[in-house]
Amino acid sequence: MAKSPHGVDVTPDGKYYLSSGKLSPTVTVYDWEKTFKAVENNDFQGKVRGLPVIKYESVRHKEVEVGLGPLHTQFDGRGNAYTTLFIDSAITKFNIKTGKVIDKIPVQYSPGHAAAAEGDSVSPDGNYLVSLNKLSKDSYLSVGPSHPESLQLIDISKEKMQMLYSAPADPEPHYAQMIKADKIKPIEIYPKETSRPNSVWKKENAHIERKGNEVHVYGIAVRSRFVFDAKSKTPDVVRVKQGDKVIFHITNIDLDEDITHGLGISLYNQNMEIQPGETNTLEFVADKSGVFPLACTNFCSALHQEMTGYLLVSPK
CATH class of the missing domain: 2.130.10.10 (YVTN repeat-like/Quinoprotein amine dehydrogenase)
Incomplete structure (x- = not known):
């Protein structure tokens, strides 16, 4: 050749x-x-x-x-x-x-x-x-x-x-x-599946459970707030102990195209993206004590910057 x-x-x-x-x-x-x-x-x-x-x-x-x-x-x-x-x-x-x-x-x-x-x-x-x-x-x-x-x-x-x-x-x-x-026939949003494991679709169903040294957060993301616990007030707070394994299960209940939310805890170097209708999970070990701000990391609305909360890690 x-x-x-x-x-x-x-x-x-x-x-x-x-x-x-x-x-x-x-x-x-x-x-x-x-x-x-x-x-x-x-x-x-x-x-x-x-x-x-x-x-x-x-x-x-x-x-x-x-x-x-x-x-x-x-x-x-x-x-x-x-x-x-x-x-x-x-x-x-x-x-x-x-x-x-x-x-x-x-x-x-x-x-x-x-x-x-x-x-x-x-x-x-x-x-x-x-x-x-x-x-x-x-x-x-x-x-x-x-x-x-x-x-x-x-x-x-x-x-x-x-x-x-x-x-x-x-x-x-x-x-x-x-x-x-x-x-190209993509889905526009994740379908709403109320039976999906770990998903929460209503504010009043958001809750936090401790299972031994694991803390599971079953929450929602909606313009422009996280709700981790139906009993908590804005901004929402998650309280854990140093050494706990923290597991966020967050459902984006916004069912409009393009309304993607994120959950980021910058001082723990953690971040995940949650598409419309999706339930996503973020897990890590809370090995540092202190007050750690968390926030939505995808622009979602005019009040995006107010979509915040706190992770409170008490020392051993």
């Missing part, structure tokens, strides 16, 4: 696999069927480190001159391949079957990977590709020695590629996947 091969990618139909020659201006398209036949027929040219090497000419389908520094290839589902060119700072489009180069588009700069919409699957979407560029050469405002690099969105739905958008990114964007939005 070409010198210093880099990316190896399989076509959506599974008939071919492509290898880029990092130190050669070519991408080789190999035929899987020819490969299997070559193995069956022992069509080898020798061995390297004890492994048989198939004859290049026996399995090659096409050798395509794409440009300097080819690295990785994506596909559009219409029989075309898109290879990043690190040295040319471009992406080349070519037909897999014929080996004909169709188009070439410059990017800013030095792309490594690219991500086509579902371009790693058996049924690529075929309309968009993002070039993940390793260098920007100050395409954007400099913000220090570590300069912004870039992602560039390219329309590949037509014969000629069209640059649509360029955005700054953290250094060396390396690999990505792009899928159709209608395939």
Whole structure:
């Protein structure tokens, strides 16, 4: 194959696999069927480190001159391949079957990977590709020695590629996947499950239990208050003894999207996040005596900063 091969990618139909020659201006398209036949027929040219090497000419389908520094290839589902060119700072489009180069588009700069919409699957979407560029050469405002690099969105739905958008990114964007939005079906909030272990859904049910040297707090988080014990007043207080194992079971009873709460005890270096409708547990050993403020650590409302409480640890 070409010198210093880099990316190896399989076509959506599974008939071919492509290898880029990092130190050669070519991408080789190999035929899987020819490969299997070559193995069956022992069509080898020798061995390297004890492994048989198939004859290049026996399995090659096409050798395509794409440009300097080819690295990785994506596909559009219409029989075309898109290879990043690190040295040319471009992406080349070519037909897999014929080996004909169709188009070439410059990017800013030095792309490594690219991500086509579902371009790693058996049924690529075929309309968009993002070039993940390793260098920007100050395409954007400099913000220090570590300069912004870039992602560039390219329309590949037509014969000629069209640059649509360029955005700054953290250094060396390396690999990505792009899928159709209608395939992402996340839950918006955790479902309200009153039978969930350790969950509390009403203020009047919040309580604290001691079990030997363990203190379990069954509480709620709601804009903009923690309730650890229905009997306590604001701000809520949890009282334990030095050496106790403290276990907070907190349910976020806010059932609106985006209303995430956090429970942080900074002087104990403890923090957890509680999503809408979720019950989460935080546990640690109270090995230091004193008064320790606790607070919500995710912005949740205009009164977020008032969502506080105290952990009181009495000395041995």
